[in-house]
Amino acid sequence: MDIWTAMKAHYLTPLFQPKSVAVIGASETPESVGSRVFRNLLDAPFKGRIYGVNLRHPTVYGERVYARLRDLPEREIDLAVIATAARTLPQLLRECGEHGVKTALVLSRDFVAVDSHNRALLNEAMQEAQRYGLRVLGPNLLGLMRPDIGLIAANYQGRVKPGNLALLSQSSSVASAVLDWAEAHEVGFSNVVSLGAAADVNFGEILDYLSQDSRTHGILLYLEDVGEARGFMSALRAAARTKPVVTLKVGRYAEPGVSSTAARTHSERLIGRDDAFDAAMRRAGVLRVSTMVQMSIAARMLAANYRVRGRRLAVISNGYGVGRMAVDRARELQVELPRLDPATIARLDAVLPPIGSHDNPVDILGDAPPDRFVAATEACLADPQIDGVMVLLTPQAGTDDLLTAERMITLRDQTDKLLLLVWLGDKKIALSRKRLDRAKMAYFTAPEHAVEAFASLAAYAHIQLLSLQTPGPLASRDAPDVAAARAAIRRALDAGRATLDARETMTVLEAFHIPFAASQTVRTVDEAVAAAVKLGLPVALKIDADGVLHKSEVEGVLLDLHTLDAVAAAATQLLVESAKRGLNLQGLVVQKMHSRRHGRELMIGAARDAVFGPLILFGAGGEAVELFDDVAVTLPPLNDVIAHSLIRRSKIARALGPYRNHPAANMEAVKEVLLRLSEMVCELPELQEIDLNPVVVDEHGAVAVDAGMTVAPLPAKFRRYSHMAIHPYPSHLVREGQLRDGLAYTLRPIRPEDAEMEQRFVREELSEQSRFNRFMGTVKQLTKPLLVRLTQLDYAREMALIAVAGEQMLGVARFSVNPDFDSCEFAIAIGDRWQGRGLGNQLMNALFEAARGMELTTMEGDILASNSPMLGLMKKLGFDIRPHPDDPQLKWVVKRL
Incomplete structure (x- = not known):
């Protein structure tokens, strides 16, 4: 994986964009997988070289085929599609490896029954693949499709249109259903991937590829289970930073008979099996929907680049009933329907009939001609209180749906606010619907669907804000006494206890500066x-x-x-x-x-999810905490923005403001407790569950009145922060440095807010030659997608250390962990003014330390053969300088860490 240059191909490119495909098991047997796949590739047609492999027949569908892979006229085939019985898989993967095949797609159906024989067979096959470095997708999957190049390597019968949406599904049946729906609605795809058993290539790797794929503008994700959370979250966050991701996950409720009575704390009891996934999607910047209809609507809106800045919607209709339908759904989804600005109402009074509502919702009466629709829409779009306008039309005497549609298309091009249309009916408005389709207008056939689309876009804007948050160390001057807290936990574990006693609990709370009665x-x-x-x-x-x-x-x-x-x-x-x-x-x-006259009782806690690790909880507290079931959940680490969002999503949030004779609670004190608790679960991985209940808050502050904590020993070979789905900001790498001439600087990991400073560094501090050396091309400034990739890091698998003096970036060194999770690829750039002053040596040594901290053993990189100063630095740092295996203009440098 390379995220430091824009030109290097992703390692899964041979799978998704093969130049040559061999179908092993190609046949003409009716209804067989090999027949359908080979026919699909021929009919598409595939824009590369197709080879059929069949032991018994010299031709299939009139095409010459070969008895074995070794008989093919070409070596190093990009993709082998295996459509034979499961028992043949180990031998076939061995032959693929020997023939230089790069990737394999296993469509074999008879792995569905998971028994000891099949497990052993699959393990043997995967060992063969690993022996040759062969990447395998499957088994038990629908297939893989890249329609723009005619790659329909799937057991699917139907037309798949090229487009800009990618579909990644754990279920073949769901993928088939989505494709059938898409064919009926003329929706196209950049990629379609059915994951199957995921014996090798996994969700995270496919998301990695899709995040870098220029053909993919949006991603649809269907999930049944997550598996390993760290890699999944890492790839999901990377993808969602550059393009919209919409997910539909089943299994929102506990299986019948599964009880939570074994839970020890309120925190653990209050978390449902779905809460953790919900919190993970929110932090990743992924929009979650609950139905396939919602997924299709949201995906089309986001991929078409429709956006909204807030939740304030104005509704305009030529009928009271349909307007009320929209209003009811908006209130259910907490979409705001604010009163219009007085100036807007005055403007509507001047152009609308005196009867009917001239506030939100706006009723323009059933006989509204196009001019009335346009006048009302223009007024609402201009209102500063409104983020989006929904126009509902029902065909009645006096309406002209086609001309109104034309006028709405014109209006859409004149505003930066979202304009949603709902054209109700069927036969009478069929022509205008086709016109709206051609113009790619955001139009719907039901008011509820339009409101859901608006709510999805508003939610997406909010979760994107959350996804950009990279919490650093707390701004408070009081650093936690982590050693004291760990000593208290160690006493309990050494005594064989799973719960901390009162003294130990108070020690931990005091160490992290959480106020306690x-x-x-x-x-x-x-x-x-x-x-x-x-x-x-x-x-x-x-x-x-x-x-x-x-x-x-x-x-x-x-x-x-x-x-x-x-x-x-x-x-x-x-x-x-x-x-x-x-x-x-x-x-x-x-x-x-502890008695406070205006106190409100809160429950603040943490619990451990089996997949996503620690979760932070917030809600109403007291003895009846589980009865009221008021809990909002998020993943740590937290900062002020995330903590505020967590509080706002709880029911008790409304009681924290002023009401009756109660002054507003001290929200900063509440957020401080949440931030300290987040810091605690990050730094103390032994903690399993924490209850601070109640935490009493009033206008003066917040104090925990009771607390309980459970702990467990760390697993063998535990790595720092490996218990968390989202890696915290690595503040332990921050340090002060000095150049040879005495200039002081700060060395620290990069953060999203450094984007503009990174852009200035590339544009102003690097000469044309330095930019060419760094990016191996003529780069004047960074594109927005590349800038995002360079500054919004997942510290679990990548690192960028920058040297900063004031607001000036002097240099940057970075690495990205390779798919083997044992080695990494590095890059370094020093501003021209700061070269020759020892900075490169200091940055690289800090980068070595960070890589060793992640237990990486090897660092490698590509350097232009003409870049003598950099090659000199590499030699000084102990790199082995070798000829590049693929490009004589490059050198390959390698260092054992």
Whole structure:
């Protein structure tokens, strides 16, 4: 994988854009896979070389075929399509490897039954493929299609039109259904991939390719399960940064009979099996839909580059009923229907009949001629309170649907706001619908679908904002005492406990500066009384017992103790009751009663999802937290923007503002707790579940009143942040440096907000020769897609370290992890003014350290043979300089780390 130059082909290019294809199992047997695939390639026709392989027949469909791969007139075939029985796969992949085949597509159907024999057979086949470096897609899949080059290598019967949408599906049946729908609606595809069993090439790798494919403007994704989250999220985020991705996932609800009663914390109990996936898609910048109709609508809108800046919609209709249909669906989807600006209403009053609504929704009456439609639409498009306008037309006496459509097409070209049309009916408006189709207008046949499209676009704009967030270290000066927190966790694990006791919990909270109600742990009645005197009455008493996170469930909490006698009696009661219940009591917690007049109770927590790792939760707190089921979920790491979005999605968010005699809660304090909790789960991978419930917040601040934490040992060979689906900003790589002449600079990983600085660096700090050396071409400035790829990194598989002095970038060194996840490819550029001052050496040594931290063993790169200064630096740094295997104008440099 190479994301540092725009010219190098993706390693899956032979699979998606083969120049030569061999169909192994090509035949004329009716309904056979080999027959259909070979016929599809001939009929498309495929714009490359096709070879059929068949042991028994010299010709298939009039085309010469060959008995074996070794008989082909060409070596190094790009793609072999295998359409034979599963038992033949190991031998065929061995033959593919020996013949130099680069990729293979396995359509064999009889791997569907997963048993020990098939597993062993598939393992043997994959070992053969790995032996030769042969990449395999499948088995058990519909196939692979690239319509623009006639590559219809699929067991599919139907027409697939070229277009700019890619379809990636885990289900062959769903892919077939989407293709059938697309044929009826004249929707085309750049690529269609049915993933099948994914024995080798996986979702992440295909998404990697699609994100770089110039033919693909939007991606449709159908999912049933995710598998390994880190690679999937990494590729998904990369794809969604450059083009819209719409996903439909089944399995939103738990299987019948699956219970969450085994969950230990409120945080774990409150997370549904679908919440984590939802949160992951939101952070990746991917639009999730719930039906195939919504997926098709959203994909067409996004791929056609329709966008909207907000959620404020104006509705115009020539009928009250259809207008109300749109309004009802908008309210269900929380699409805003704001009142129009007074100036807009005055403008409508001047051009519309006096009867009917002149506010949102606007009723222009059933007999509205084209001029009335246009006047109302122009007024609403000009309204500063409106982000998009929906126009609904029903064919009635006085309307002219065709002329109105023509006028709307003209209006669309005169505004930068979204204009949605709903033409209701069928026979009477058929001609105008065809006209709207030809003009590629955003038009619909039902008001509900139009509202859903608008809501999808609005949601997409918001999640794109979230996806660009790369949280760095907290701005607060108080760095966490990670060592103290880890020592507390280690004590619990060494003692064989899965829950932290009260003292350990408070140590962790204090280490990460999370405010906690004043508390003291005690063991005896006398110590409890002394603690109450020290803390001040009234106090609460709580048990501290192994494995007990919800103390109220075992009657282990007594509140509002206003006298020392009450404290003594309560302590005695808790000690006696704990002994009766057989609890392994560590002691008691005496806590100052925390009572705030305007306090709201929140639940802030974290839980571990089996696929996506840690999740942060926010919602209403207190004893009834699970009853009200108010929880919003996101993936860490968090920053201010993500924390604010998380709070806003909860039901309790409305109660945090001012109401009745309650002043607004201190939102900054709430966000600070969330940010600290995010920092905690990032840096303490042993933490499994965290409950801060309740967290009491008022106008003065936020304080956690109770807390519980569970932990687990780390797996063998644990790598930093490998427990997370989204790699945090690697702040441990930030350091100060100095050039030979004394100029001080900061060396740090790049961030999205550095895009403009990177652009200036390439445009102003690199000479034409330096740009040619760096990009191996005539590059004056970076294109937007390339700039995004260079600055919006997934730190789990790529790194870019920049040297910055003030707002000036001096140089950058970067690497991208190769598909083997053992080696990486690097690139470096130093501004002309800063060359010869030691910066290249310092940047590369920092890059070595970052690569070693990811447990990479080899760094390699391509350098122009004419770039003597860079080759000199490479030799000094210990690189082995070799002839390039593919290009004599390049040198291949390799260093063992």
